[in-house]
Amino acid sequence: MVNKFRELAEDIPGGTWLDDLARASAMAAHAKFERTSRSPLLRVSVLGSSQQDAYTFSDIGRALQDATAKIGRIIRDPQSEITYVQPADREKAPLIQRGQAGNTLFFGFPEPEPADALIHDGIETLSERAVKELCDFLPANGSDDGALDAVLLQRDTVRNAVSDIVAAVTKNAGIGMQLTTTAGEDVARSMTTEQARVLRGSLRESREEVGYETVSGRLDGVRTRRRIFYLERESGGTVQGAVAPDLLDEIKLNLDRPVTARLRVVRTTTIDGRRGRPVYELLEITPETSLF
Numbered sequence: 152m153v154n155k156f157r158e159l160a161e162d163i164p165g166g167t168w169l170d171d172l173a174r175a176s177a178m179a180a181h182a183k184f185e186r187t188s189r190s191p192l193l194r195v196s197v198l199g200s201s202q203q204d205a206y207t208f209s210d211i212g213r214a215l216q217d218a219t220a221k222i223g224r225i226i227r228d229p230q231s232e233i234t235y236v237q238p239a240d241r242e243k244a245p246l247i248q249r250g251q252a253g254n255t256l257f258f259g260f261p262e263p264e265p266a267d268a269l270i271h272d273g274i275e276t277l278s279e280r281a282v283k284e285l286c287d288f289l290p291a292n293g294s295d296d297g298a299l300d301a302v303l304l305q306r307d308t309v310r311n312a313v314s315d316i317v318a319a320v321t322k323n324a325g326i327g328m329q330l331t332t333t334a335g336e337d338v339a340r341s342m343t344t345e346q347a348r349v350l351r352g353s354l355r356e357s358r359e360e361v362g363y364e365t366v367s368g369r370l371d372g373v374r375t376r377r378r379i380f381y382l383e384r385e386s387g388g389t390v391q392g393a394v395a396p397d398l399l400d401e402i403k404l405n406l407d408r409p410v411t412a413r414l415r416v417v418r419t420t421t422i423d424g425r426r427g428r429p430v431y432e433l434l435e436i437t438p439e440t441s442l443f
Contacts, residue, residue, distance in 0.1 A: 191333045193258040198325035207323040214319035218312035223281035234311045234424040244278045289340040307424035314423035320347035354423035364414045392431030409439040
């Protein structure tokens, strides 16, 4: 069968709302005139033992939902980066469990909203598109080492989404995924526990980001033996961190007084986008002069 409208949709470049509308129109025509629409379906098989418990399926289902929500977020807002999924993100890109047979879970997708497409028939939802893009970043099989390397080159949100699946597979068992799309395409992906372990080690490698900050506030205290300072910001909140020994006497002279502090800020970030708490080091303090 000739699929002229589908080919037209695939040839439309760009990601503006006009491009999306043109693709939606072409896919709507494809669904109406060139084929009978089918409901998209995601099959997720848990590999290994046939005696998997409910916690295994729960972990894998939640990981897939969170990963889908994160990919859906950057589809909606390509400029954003997220490493923690919000309830609103899950609501906009939900996976709907249709059933379970043995070690296989079946997930469907919500019906398109009227604002998403000109007609409902044959139009992919945000959830489906997010799962399809997620599949692009996962291995095709157990020997697809290139896919593992490619994950490390993706943007923060993609690495973090894949990390959700890596964590679930490492903890439980390997998975095989088969997505049947609205357009009739079949996409197969998998991840073994060995691949997940390799990726987990790579994604948990960390790097340090170093910056500097000038803060105005009041020196609230100091722990001399542990060399820790406490500074109340004028804007609210308290900063605490390390202080060099040669600043201890100066800090004591300015306790409970307004000062301007020069801080070194170190934050550790893992490759999958997880950020640690900032660590502060006091480099310099300047007493604020009073007019009275």
